[in-house]
Amino acid sequence: MSHSPESSNSPAIVFYGAGSMAEAIVRGLIATSAARPEQIAMFNRSNIERLNHLESRYGVITASTEEAQNELLTKAEIIVLAMKPKDAGAAIRRLTPLVQEQQLIVSIIAGLSIPTIQSLLGHKLPVARTMPNTSSTIGLGATGISFSEEVTEELRSRTLSIFEAVGMVSVIPEAQMEILTGVSGSGPAYVYYMMEAMIAAGIEGGLSPEQARELTVQTVLGAASMMKETGEKPADLRKAITSPNGSTQAALEVLAQYQFTEAVKSAVHRSAARSLEMGAAIEEELA
Known part of the structure; x- marks a missing residue:
């Protein structure tokens, strides 16, 4: 399994974490033609059986070795942080030597603020903090999104298209992310x-x-x-x-x-x- 992309045709969106929410977003992206399977890569810490399932079902690229994963992360246009909160620190620190200034970091990790993500990365990269809810798995989600000031109009548009593929989107200041969690997240x-x-x-x-x-x-x-x-x-x-x-x-x-x-x-x-x-x-x- 686990095939690495050619340099000239690297996946645009890489999901670091391959749980149910990541799968829901990928399914929505493909179903709405917001992205093609070959433009999407997914990996997790160690569940190869899960990656095999995702690759066979959706046709996305997966990677089980650290070398292949690092290559995906280095070349991605958008990196979606979709791991469990307890794994976030180690995962983001791993990204520090790999990320480039023009890459967009999209987080679906509850409670993790934009300043904390940027601090852990050691770079003021563009960051979108999001809070999707579970109805996203059937395309009827409600997602709140906050953007760091480094996010360009083009990157904003691309982020919105990712989450519009699984429902409706509300762009809010980060200070309102908690109350949005109370209303639509929970x-x-x-x-x-x-x-x-x-x-x-x-x-x-x-x-x-x-x-x-x-x-x-x-x-x-x-x-x-x-x-x-x-x-x-x-x-x-x-x-x-x-x-x-x-x-x-x-x-x-x-x-x-x-x-x-x-x-x-x-x-x-x-x-x-x-x-x-x-x-x-x-x-x-x-x-």
Whole structure:
């Protein structure tokens, strides 16, 4: 396996890390023709079986030897940091003697700041810090992106095209990356948590597990699609289906009684705070 590219036709995008998010992005790039398989390379620390799977499924270039990996990293136009946070320090330090000034570093490592990445690299390279969510694996992701001042318009455009291949993108100042993590990074889990409860209640009321699941999934899908297609505020859509003294109003009163709004807002802010804590811990460890 592991074939090294010819010098004249090196992959433009190299994924340092080959987990599920890296695979999702690669799948999106190929499916939307944002990149061809031969323009993409992937490698990880030691899982050759995983690399074999990715190479056979997508036709991307992979590398299992350090020499081949270093060649890919040296010649890449874009290097995507997609390893686990605990491996980030060693990985980025490995890049220091390999990277060139014109290369773009794209990070999907939660909590790792742009100044820390640049400090570890020892160069003020252009860096894009991103926070995609798990819905990217089906092309319906929401990704926040912050750019360092070294990122040119061309590199911004290329970064956006990478993540637009797996969903929608929001460009934000780095200071807002934590709150975006609380809203969209962790957000799918809040929705799943509510769906679990809706399904459980349906089963308690006598629906079959299959019926409860299908009704809940379609309800959430329909509600999200209504918001997206109508452009209306969620409060207006909610009011439109809430008849005075009706069943929906009765249900909403119970949610209010349990301080539903405050709970969700607190969850978002706690996720943001925890993201900040994790980033500080990573930076302290790497210092």
